[in-house]
Amino acid sequence: MVGLVLALVGIAMMVAAALRLRDYNGSGLVATIVGAVLVVGSLYPLVPAFKAFAGDRKRSRLLREDQLVPARRAAAAAREEAQIAMGYAAAAVIVAGLLLMAFANGGGVAETFFTKSAWDASFNEMIHAFWTNIWVACVSQVLVLIVGLLLAIMRMLPGRAGAPLRLIALVYCDIFRAIPAIVTILLIVFGTPLAFPTTANWPPEWLGIVSLTMTYSAYVAEVYRAGLSSIHPSQSAAARSLGLSYTQTLRTVLVPQAVRRVIPPLLNDFISLQKDTALLSTASIAEVVLVSKLWESNLFNLSPITLAAAFFIVITIPQARFVDYLIERDAARRGAH
Amino acid sequence: MAFLEIDEVHKSYGHHEVLKGVSLNVERHEVVCLIGASGSGKSTLLRCVNALEEIQGGEIRIDGDTVTGAGVDLNALRRDVGIVFQSYNLFPHMSVLENVMLAPIRVAGVAKGEARERAMTLLASVGMQDYAKSYPDRLSGGQQQRVAIVRALAMQPRVMLLDEITAALDPELVGDVLEIVRELANGGLTMLLATHEMGFAKEVASQVCFLDNGSILERGTAEQIFEQPREERTQQFLSRVVKSGRL
Numbered sequence: 001m002v003g004l005v006l007a008l009v010g011i012a013m014m015v016a017a018a019l020r021l022r023d024y025n026g027s028g029l030v031a032t033i034v035g036a037v038l039v040v041g042s043l044y045p046l047v048p049a050f051k052a053f054a055g056d057r058k059r060s061r062l063l064r065e066d067q068l069v070p071a072r073r074a075a076a077a078a079r080e081e082a083q084i085a086m087g088y089a090a091a092a093v094i095v096a097g098l099l100l101m102a103f104a105n106g107g108g109v110a111e112t113f114f115t116k117s118a119w120d121a122s123f124n125e126m127i128h129a130f131w132t133n134i135w136v137a138c139v140s141q142v143l144v145l146i147v148g149l150l151l152a153i154m155r156m157l158p159g160r161a162g163a164p165l166r167l168i169a170l171v172y173c174d175i176f177r178a179i180p181a182i183v184t185i186l187l188i189v190f191g192t193p194l195a196f197p198t199t200a201n202w203p204p205e206w207l208g209i210v211s212l213t214m215t216y217s218a219y220v221a222e223v224y225r226a227g228l229s230s231i232h233p234s235q236s237a238a239a240r241s242l243g244l245s246y247t248q249t250l251r252t253v254l255v256p257q258a259v260r261r262v263i264p265p266l267l268n269d270f271i272s273l274q275k276d277t278a279l280l281s282t283a284s285i286a287e288v289v290l291v292s293k294l295w296e297s298n299l300f301n302l303s304p305i306t307l308a309a310a311f312f313i314v315i316t317i318p319q320a321r322f323v324d325y326l327i328e329r330d331a332a333r334r335g336a337h
Numbered sequence: 338m339a340f341l342e343i344d345e346v347h348k349s350y351g352h353h354e355v356l357k358g359v360s361l362n363v364e365r366h367e368v369v370c371l372i373g374a375s376g377s378g379k380s381t382l383l384r385c386v387n388a389l390e391e392i393q394g395g396e397i398r399i400d401g402d403t404v405t406g407a408g409v410d411l412n413a414l415r416r417d418v419g420i421v422f423q424s425y426n427l428f429p430h431m432s433v434l435e436n437v438m439l440a441p442i443r444v445a446g447v448a449k450g451e452a453r454e455r456a457m458t459l460l461a462s463v464g465m466q467d468y469a470k471s472y473p474d475r476l477s478g479g480q481q482q483r484v485a486i487v488r489a490l491a492m493q494p495r496v497m498l499l500d501e502i503t504a505a506l507d508p509e510l511v512g513d514v515l516e517i518v519r520e521l522a523n524g525g526l527t528m529l530l531a532t533h534e535m536g537f538a539k540e541v542a543s544q545v546c547f548l549d550n551g552s553i554l555e556r557g558t559a560e561q562i563f564e565q566p567r568e569e570r571t572q573q574f575l576s577r578v579v580k581s582g583r584l
Binding site for chain 1: 412413416420424426440445489
């Protein structure tokens with residue numbers, strides 16, 4: 001029953017959305033076809049809904065004939081169909097709702113965020129600025145890998161001799177995970193040239209890289225540490241029993257295994273580092289968000305910022321999918337054991 | 338003076354005393370078997386000899402040289418003392434050959450080519466030469482354990498410690514591994530092994546020690562221990578082993 005109502009609501013909303021889409025596009029052929037396809041698609045939940053009702057009638061008939069087991073099976077099949085109907089109808093409602101929102105206020109929303117002329121005007125400068133985000137992210141990632149590993153190893157140094165270094169690493173990680181990245185960026189990018197006048201001629205991107213590295217190596221150190229401590233102590237025992245020293249054990253047995261295990265969480269941190277290059281806009285570094293804001297105030301239209309969002313989406317989604325693939329592959333491998 | 342002397346060794350984890358003054362001498366070319374229930378301290382004793390566990394009292398000497406306490410070069414000691422674990426503990430990110438070559442190259446400073454040659458000879462001696470390039474997760478438990486034995490042998494240790502090396506194996510794989518140990522014993526390698534394979538202990542051991550609750554309750558030749566155990570606890574243990582069909 002709920003499935004049927006939801007399906008009808010979905011169809012109504014989709015029809016409304018399709019009409020708006022057609023109107024906005026000046027009754028263009030493509031928009032009309034897309035709208036028609038969407039409406040037809042939204043009819044689909046009716047199929048399982050009617051199957052569910054048919055199933056229910058079948059169940060009542062079987063019950064009257066005292067056929068308990070077939071009746072139970074018919075009821076189960078009907079329930080399954082009803083759930084399918086609800087699932088597809090809910091999806092139709094959500095898609096239609098999003099479309100309605102996009103064309104709300106007589107196309108005002110679409111115009112604010114998705115104006116093609118604003119994209120055309122800003123695209124060249126934007127893609128050029130986005131290159132800054134990419135190389136800053138790449139250089140930072142390499143540095144983060146190194147500094148993070150050093151911090152992780154410092155935090156795991158054994159004995160009393162290692163205690164002071166352990167403490168330093170611990171304090172560093174705590175502080176830089178506590179300070180918002182944007183604050184570190186402001187302090188480093190604006191503060192360094194004042195404190196060391198010789199650095200005033202450095203490109204600000206360098207200082208941006210330094211501040212991102214400082215922030216993210218604290219996170220990555222934790223990831224490495226989790227990876228190192230997830231290696232079973234028997235591995236260390238086996239290596240030490242062969243006569244390998246602590247450092248040799250770390251380098252040849254523990255770190256190689258730990259790095260393999262932490263690649264997926266590491267890539268997750270890298271994805272968020274890439275996005276945080278946008279924060280460099282607050283430090284007047286000409287990366288894509290700063291440029292898009294300039295265009296935004298120029299054109300009095302938010303479409304350039306949407307374009308910046310699209311750039312990030314284009315480079316991030318493949319990586320996110322790749323991380324998921326790695327996680328699944330590892331899970332499959334572990335399952336095979 | 339015996340080759341390996343374990344003298345009044347005490348070991349505790351916190352307040353829990355696991356070894357309560359264990360003394361044991363192992364002569365050169367001798368094979369000593371430790372038997373006893375789980376938790377009696379067999380594995381702990383072996384790990385102490387290899388300094389994987391720190392001891393709280395007593396002394397361990399190898400060839401007259403004290404190897405416990407402060408100032409001992411543990412890495413040098415471990416070059417002389419090989420250990421094989423119940424759960425193999427091969428390095429999963431290295432091939433079989435790399436597992437065997439690691440310590441000779443890194444610790445003993447053997448040249449790569451020579452290390453490879455020696456590793457291949459050793460692998461061939463346990464029938465694993467065809468798996469040199471395989472990774473441990475592709476091998477059966479018995480194959481992994483054979484590689485683990487070879488990995489320890491590659492350092493040419495003067496005494497081998499075997500810690501219940503067949504306990505984790507499927508029954509039909511036990512024979513191959515024991516055959517290798519038998520050959521090593523016949524070759525005159527000094528060995529101290531903890532085992533649940535009583536039949537095997539009977540066959541290879543020159544001395545059998547029954548550990549109970551952290552101390553050696555009874556020791557003697559295999560015949561003495563298995564045929565005429567004096568202590569009541571030994572008798573109980575052995576009769577239970579007989580009932581379970583392991584002797």
